[in-house]
Amino acid sequence: MSEPTTNNLIAALYLWGSRIAGAVLGVVLIVQFYATSLDPGMVSTAILKQGAASVGLILLWLVPVLALTTSGIAWVRVSSRDLTGWLAIGIGVFLASLWVLK
Amino acid sequence: MAELLLLLGVGVVTGLAGGTLGVGGGFILVPILFSWLSWPMLAAVATSHFCGMAVSASATANYSAAGLIDWRLGIIMEVAAVAGAAAGAWGARWIPLDVVGVAFAVVAIFSAAKMWSARKESAGVSDEASPINRRSYVLGLPAMFIVGGMSGVLGLGGGVFIVPILTELMHLPIRRAVGTSVFMVGMNAAAAGIVYFLHGDVPTHTASVLAAGVFAGAMIGSGIQHRIPSVALRRTFAVVLVILSARLLIRAIGA
Numbered sequence: 330m331s332e333p334t335t336n337n338l339i340a341a342l343y344l345w346g347s348r349i350a351g352a353v354l355g356v357v358l359i360v361q362f363y364a365t366s367l368d369p370g371m372v373s374t375a376i377l378k379q380g381a382a383s384v385g386l387i388l389l390w391l392v393p394v395l396a397l398t399t400s401g402i403a404w405v406r407v408s409s410r411d412l413t414g415w416l417a418i419g420i421g422v423f424l425a426s427l428w429v430l431k
Numbered sequence: 432m433a434e435l436l437l438l439l440g441v442g443v444v445t446g447l448a449g450g451t452l453g454v455g456g457g458f459i460l461v462p463i464l465f466s467w468l469s470w471p472m473l474a475a476v477a478t479s480h481f482c483g484m485a486v487s488a489s490a491t492a493n494y495s496a497a498g499l500i501d502w503r504l505g506i507i508m509e510v511a512a513v514a515g516a517a518a519g520a521w522g523a524r525w526i527p528l529d530v531v532g533v534a535f536a537v538v539a540i541f542s543a544a545k546m547w548s549a550r551k552e553s554a555g556v557s558d559e560a561s562p563i564n565r566r567s568y569v570l571g572l573p574a575m576f577i578v579g580g581m582s583g584v585l586g587l588g589g590g591v592f593i594v595p596i597l598t599e600l601m602h603l604p605i606r607r608a609v610g611t612s613v614f615m616v617g618m619n620a621a622a623a624g625i626v627y628f629l630h631g632d633v634p635t636h637t638a639s640v641l642a643a644g645v646f647a648g649a650m651i652g653s654g655i656q657h658r659i660p661s662v663a664l665r666r667t668f669a670v671v672l673v674i675l676s677a678r679l680l681i682r683a684i685g686a
Contacts, residue, residue: 339502340495343614347492351646354485358439358643361636365432382639389484389642390625393617397506413503416510420618423513427625 335407339400339417346392350385357385390424397421435640437468442644445482449645450490450652451659452668453609454590455483455616456645458675470634477632478641480624483590485645487617490653491610497657499610501603508597508611509618511572512589515579516619533683535581535592536676542595543672546665570600582619590616591675594668605661605668613653 360381367374398421404414441463449456457479464475494500574596582589590612597608627633656664 336502340492340500343488343495344492347488350485350488351650354639354643354646357639361640362432362435365435378636382635385639386481386628386633386635386642389481389488390621390628392484392488393621397618400502413506416506420506420509420513424618424621424625427622428629 335400335403335414338403339396342396342399343392346396350388350392353388354385357381394421394424398425435637438637438640439644442482442485442641442646443648443651445641446486446489446645446648446650447652448648449483449486449590449616450493450613450649450654451609451656452590452652452664452671453490453594453612453616454671455479455486455587455620457483457587458591458671458678460641462678473627473632474634477624477627478634478638480620480627481633481638481642482645483616483620484624485642486649487613487620489646489649490613491617493650493653494610494613497610499607500614501607501611502614504597504601504603505611505614507568508571508575508593508601509615511575512579512582512593512615512619513622515576516582516589516622517579518576519580519582530683532679536679536683539592539595539672539676539679542599543669543676545599546595546672547669567601571596574600579619589619591671595672598665605665606656609656609664 360377364374364378364381367377369375397417401414401417401419401421404411404417407414409415441460445456445460445463448454448459457476460479460482461472461475464470464478465472470478491500575593578589578592578596581587581592593612593615594605594608597603597611598605601608603611624633659667
């Protein structure tokens with residue numbers, strides 16, 4: 330894999346991440362508006378609202394984490410001497426570790 | 432229903448500004464949510480981080496397609512910014528916020544004056560990328576560390592500070608600086624946002640509606656930014672810096 334290809338990989342990951350996140354957020358938006366027509370006192374309404382919202386927000390967070398880590402691995406495969414790949418992996422792992430460390 | 436529509440509208444406006452200027456939009460969103468919609472400050476700041484992620488996830492794709500993101504520079508600078516943000520968050524309890532705010536306001540006004548007065552023929556106004564020398568890194572990395580620290584202390588995403596550093600210290604053309612900033616803001620927001628989320632500080636239902644609006648707004652903003660002349664972009668950014676500085680100074684004087 331050449332260096333320009335690996336540079337394009339992170340762009341492709343962001344592009345697809347953006348498309349998927351946009352589609353999911355669109356569905357989440359429809360669910361939130363639909364939920365306003367339901368009985369707010371019902372447990373299922375609360376689960377629907379919170380569940381859909383959490384999926385959308387977590388997906389947004391996953392876009393940079395996955396894009397950085399995956400592209401970093403590709404960068405390192407091209408040249409392990411190039412610090413950029415290691416730095417990308419480092420930032421991706423740091424962001425992911427925040428989930429565990431809170 | 433009306434509240435959700437209002438939030439959607441606020442999100443679209445924030446996203447438009449974020450996608451066009453390469454910022455997370457916290458400087459617009461936090462005052463609206465806190466002062467106008469009476470949200471608790473913590474919820475406003477936490478939600479603002481997720482909206483920063485939405486701006487980044489949406490606009491990065493457009494800026495990338497236009498070849499306006501310097502991935503390598505963004506990743507290298509982000510290491511310093513993330514370290515600074517962690518240090519800022521750690522030291523926030525000891526650092527007097529208003530002193531930091533005033534210091535930053537002064538620097539921001541100086542940057543605004545430089546951005547406003549840049550001549551058309553200067554390297555920072557052209558859209559052509561120029562090679563970044565070692566001296567730029569020597570100046571840029573500590574500056575990004577300080578900006579990360581300021582962001583951590585003040586609870587801002589950092590895009591408002593990242594763009595001037597990329598243009599004035601790293602000599603990046605404004606449009607490329609905005610694109611690279613959009614990419615970097617997403618990482619900053621992801622670092623802070625997930626911590627707020629796991630502590631239950633994000634009002635997920637309303638935050639998701641806002642984020643959807645921001646996502647759509649940022650997609651539009653990043654799509655139309657190439658139609659805005661570079662000089663107009665720099666001057667708009669200078670105005671934003673002055674507004675932010677005024678807010679910081681008013682808060683310091685009020686305290």
